[in-house]
Amino acid sequence: MNNEVAINQELQDKANNILKSVNINQIGALAVGQLRTVIDARINKQQNQGLDLPANYSVSNALTQALLRLQSVKTKGKTPVLQACTPNSIIQSLMDMVVQGLSPAKDQCYFIAYGNELQLRRSYFGTTAALLRLENITDVDAQAIYEGDQVNTSIDRHGHLVLDTENTHLDWTNQDNELIGAYAIITTADGVDHLTIMTKKQIKVSWNQSKTHDVQNKFGSEMAKRTVLNRAAKMFINTSDDSDLLTGAINDTTSNEYDERRDVTPVEDEKQSTDELLEGFQKSQEAKAKGVSNNGNNNEGKEESSEEIANGQTELFSKGTIKPADEADS
Known part of the structure; x- marks a missing residue:
């Protein structure tokens, strides 16, 4: 499907004015609304240049879900990632999500703060x-x-x-x-x-x-x-x-999971952060086991959700810097 759209010049001008007034590599330089404007403008420009997205993929819904989740994600030091990460890394992570046609609502992706950079991770799904x-x-x-x-x-x-x-x-x-x-x-x-x-x-x-x-x-x-x-x-x-x-x-x-060349400062206590991830995953496994015990076989509509919980994709990172989903490779 060709999703080419016309350039929204008003949106482009608004985004350009925002970017001219701030340093996007400065932590906390953009508010959520400003981030959304800049991202919308970039997507609009790329779609005008021929970016194709899945026919059933709603960019607006995916971005709304992602920004809502990001507002509740915190670093090990309990700082909201939107205040702890550079706007540039936040924008890039969300752009990578959209270009791949992923949705956090389907637990297809999640976000992790690594130092002052926000990074997108994919689940198995x-x-x-x-x-x-x-x-x-x-x-x-x-x-x-x-x-x-x-x-x-x-x-x-x-x-x-x-x-x-x-x-x-x-x-x-x-x-x-x-x-x-x-x-x-x-x-x-x-x-x-x-x-x-x-x-x-x-x-x-x-x-x-x-x-x-x-x-x-x-x-x-x-x-x-x-x-x-x-x-x-x-x-x-x-x-x-x-x-x-x-x-x-x-x-x-x-x-993102393997590149150690980035000049970033790791979270202050990675060992403790990992322990929190493991604890979150264990809780998800216990919750899943309890659900099976109480409810028996789930209907087909719930099957995928249960599988994702079993895979550690729904509650895996309920604590620490990572938000729900799965893990894995190179």
């Missing part, structure tokens, strides 16, 4: 949604592999690694066993399934490069799925004919 925006990708799936599961692969006539579905068996009763790996399958428009598989050791190497690897190590299955999915997606993202804005936003959001 957000990563899936973002990849499906790429024209050549028609389906995405990832599975965790537990001890006792049987996963077999073979090489097709083109030399590609493929899943031997007849001899692969994932038993749901093994989910209490040790995680030993994960695989992702990305299906392209030509009907070809592209398999990426990672061992537990490979996954942990990736996690150890992450800023929140303690959370990943403790709650691994869904994190592992996103880890292998992000690895699988790299080739498609970086060889895609899609908009540089889209592929750039996907890459930037992924690298």
Whole structure:
């Protein structure tokens, strides 16, 4: 779908006047209303230049939800992130969200304050949604592999690694066993399934490069799925004919978790901050278990919500600097 729109000159002028009057790298330089004006203007300009967004994606609703959530997110020091982070990083995070077509209301993304920078993170579902925006990708799936599961692969006539579905068996009763790996399958428009598989050791190497690897190590299955999915997606993202804005936003959001080159000051006590994240996740797991005990099987409309809670995406970061969602890779 082509979402090209006309330039709203009045909006552009208003945003330019705001930016001329402040330093957007100065913490707290813009109020929420001013942030919204600047972001709306940038989106308007990019849509005029051909930015395509999903047909059912409401930019206005997504931004409203994001700004509402940001007003309640605080740093470890209890400072609201809108007052602790630079307007420039806030604007960039929200722009990355919009370009990828993500919505915090669907727990597809969340925000974390790292020093004085706000960063966007995708959940597993957000990563899936973002990849499906790429024209050549028609389906995405990832599975965790537990001890006792049987996963077999073979090489097709083109030399590609493929899943031997007849001899692969994932038993749901093994989910209490040790995680030993994960695989992702990305299906392209030509009907070809592209398999990426990672061992537990490979996954942990990736996690150890992450800023929140303690959370990943403790709650691994869904994190592992996103880890292998992000690895699988790299080739498609970086060889895609899609908009540089889209592929750039996907890459930037992924690298936020691993890029240590940024000149930022970490939160004053990262160990304690991580402990708070783990505590928040544990509470979500307990709440989910209690809900299952009280209600039995949920109806289909609630199924996804329950799964997201189980994945640590709804309450994972109810404390500390991170707002709801999932975790994972490079």
